[in-house]
Amino acid sequence: MSFDIQGKLYETFEEQQVSDKFKKREFVLEIPDGSYTQYVKFQLTQDKCSLLESFKNGDEVKVTFNLTGKPFTKNGTTMYFTNLQAWRLEPAGGNTPGASAGAPTQQDAPSFYSSDADNDLPF
Numbered sequence: 001m002s003f004d005i006q007g008k009l010y011e012t013f014e015e016q017q018v019s020d021k022f023k024k025r026e027f028v029l030e031i032p033d034g035s036y037t038q039y040v041k042f043q044l045t046q047d048k049c050s051l052l053e054s055f056k057n058g059d060e061v062k063v064t065f066n067l068t069g070k071p072f073t074k075n076g077t078t079m080y081f082t083n084l085q086a087w088r089l090e091p092a093g094g095n096t097p098g099a100s101a102g103a104p105t106q107q108d109a110p111s112f113y114s115s116d117a118d119n120d121l122p123f
Helices: 046-054
Strands: 002-012 016-019 022-033 036-045 060-074 077-091
Touching (some): 002 036, 036 046, 046 077
Parallel strands (some): 036 077
Antiparallel strands (some): 002 060, 016 022, 022 036, 060 077
């Protein structure tokens, strides 16, 4: 399941070598959400860790990610872990040459957003 969202690169963390065969790098995206601003942490793994190299804090970016979750049981107690696994970062739509500044486009909305205008159900 793939999603995408746009926001401002708020903070980036150093790459972590978790084991001999696994590395990760995390970053936080600042996402306006009405009256409140959301700060959402994403994770890049393996060869995708280098995707952050071409961006700096404050850049507007579009992140494509998968939503994953796993249970973990220890001493009879089950905990659930959720991860936002990023696999593509690109400059936000307004940063491309020739794009008009100011007017937001439909692509600026998260992929899970649906307006009533798009809803043609009879009930």
